[in-house]
Amino acid sequence: MPPVHEFDLIARIRQRAAARGDVVLGIGDDCALLLPPPGMQLAVTMDALNVGVHFPPDTAPADIGWKALAVNLSDLAAMGAQPAWGTLSLSLPQGDPGFVDAFFDGFFALAAQHGFALVGGDTTRGPLSIAITAHGLVEPGRALRRDGAREGDDIWVSGTLGDAAGALRQWQAGAAISPVLQARLDRPTPRVALGLALRGIASSCIDVSDGLLADLAHICRASGVGAEVDVDALPASDALRAAFDPDTRRVLQAAGGDDYELCFTVPVTAAAALGEALAEAGTGATRIGTVTAATGVRPILAGAAWSAPATGWQHFA
Numbered sequence: 001m002p003p004v005h006e007f008d009l010i011a012r013i014r015q016r017a018a019a020r021g022d023v024v025l026g027i028g029d030d031c032a033l034l035l036p037p038p039g040m041q042l043a044v045t046m047d048a049l050n051v052g053v054h055f056p057p058d059t060a061p062a063d064i065g066w067k068a069l070a071v072n073l074s075d076l077a078a079m080g081a082q083p084a085w086g087t088l089s090l091s092l093p094q095g096d097p098g099f100v101d102a103f104f105d106g107f108f109a110l111a112a113q114h115g116f117a118l119v120g121g122d123t124t125r126g127p128l129s130i131a132i133t134a135h136g137l138v139e140p141g142r143a144l145r146r147d148g149a150r151e152g153d154d155i156w157v158s159g160t161l162g163d164a165a166g167a168l169r170q171w172q173a174g175a176a177i178s179p180v181l182q183a184r185l186d187r188p189t190p191r192v193a194l195g196l197a198l199r200g201i202a203s204s205c206i207d208v209s210d211g212l213l214a215d216l217a218h219i220c221r222a223s224g225v226g227a228e229v230d231v232d233a234l235p236a237s238d239a240l241r242a243a244f245d246p247d248t249r250r251v252l253q254a255a256g257g258d259d260y261e262l263c264f265t266v267p268v269t270a271a272a273a274l275g276e277a278l279a280e281a282g283t284g285a286t287r288i289g290t291v292t293a294a295t296g297v298r299p300i301l302a303g304a305a306w307s308a309p310a311t312g313w314q315h316f317a
């Protein structure tokens with residue numbers, strides 16, 4: 001398709017943006033007008049994806065659209081917020097309507113799953129880059145934060161770890177990429193239902209984007225505690241187990257990143273409530289460790305201190 005003008009692109013986007021009762025005015029004016037429910041807090045987050053940094057140049061446009069929204073919804077999930085509205089800055093090398101249509105196939109497929117309304121944005125010319133601001137709703141005092149972990153709490157993580165990093169590793173090695181791992185890289189699942197179900201149960205929560213150990217360290221710093229993590233307990237998919245030797249797999253799980261799972265802490269007294277929350281959310285989770293008074297994150301394998309073997313990282317260099 002030949003390039004089109006900015007306003008034609010915006011018109012294509014506007015046509016597809018879903019309505020929501022609390023959007024008084026959506027795309028088309030200088031601002032959107034939104035009507036937050038009385039008494040609710042807004043959870044606001046922003047994440048950008050740049051070509052060549054956050055995704056390879058040959059990534060399918062629909063996957064870019066999905067992922068750009070998914071990483072933002074994952075932040076809302078980590079706070080226990082219900083996704084509501086967002087704005088999108090789109091920087092494009094050309095006004096390519098084919099790219100824009102495919103991008104929004106992925107974007108709106110995920111938005112529809114969560115009743116998320118696109119209410120505005122900006123469209124400019126430049127290197128391919130996408131930035132989204134997402135707004136969610138949460139009752140005052142009920143948001144899941146990083147600073148509530150306490151000594152003795154159990155540490156949990158949802159889903160499986162290392163799949164996206166495994167796909168990236170295969171891609172970098174020029175090897176065949178396992179379809180299951182590829183899907184986890186391109187179309188991460190934001191754990192929105194789990195985040196909502198954990199309100200009032202989890203003492204702290206974070207989404208895993210930079211690697212489990214690194215993100216757990218954020219919880220520990222914010223909470224003034226430490227953590228002991230059982231490396232063998234980290235959940236792995238069958239696809240990851242099939243594709244990598246155990247040493248490499250553990251590195252991908254512990255430090256790979258791009259998982260968009262939730263890592264959260266739960267007081268031992270809330271174990272039964274957690275079971276119900278997991279069932280309600282329909283999301284699996286695994287207990288991977290314990291919060292300690294001693295600060296720092298200590299991964300342990302077979303009773304000894306573990307750290308990612310240096311060889312595990314050289315392929316990334």
Ligand code: ADP
Nearest residue numbers: 010013027028029030088090119120121122123
């Ligand atoms: P202005 O110059 O007043 O900022 P624009 O011409 O940039 O307005 O945008 C026109 C309308 O289209 C605005 O409502 C804006 O929010 C919306 N818009 C522009 N780009 C996007 C986009 N990529 N996604 C969603 N809405 C967009």
Ligand code: MG
Nearest residue numbers: 030121122123
């Ligand atoms: Mg503008």
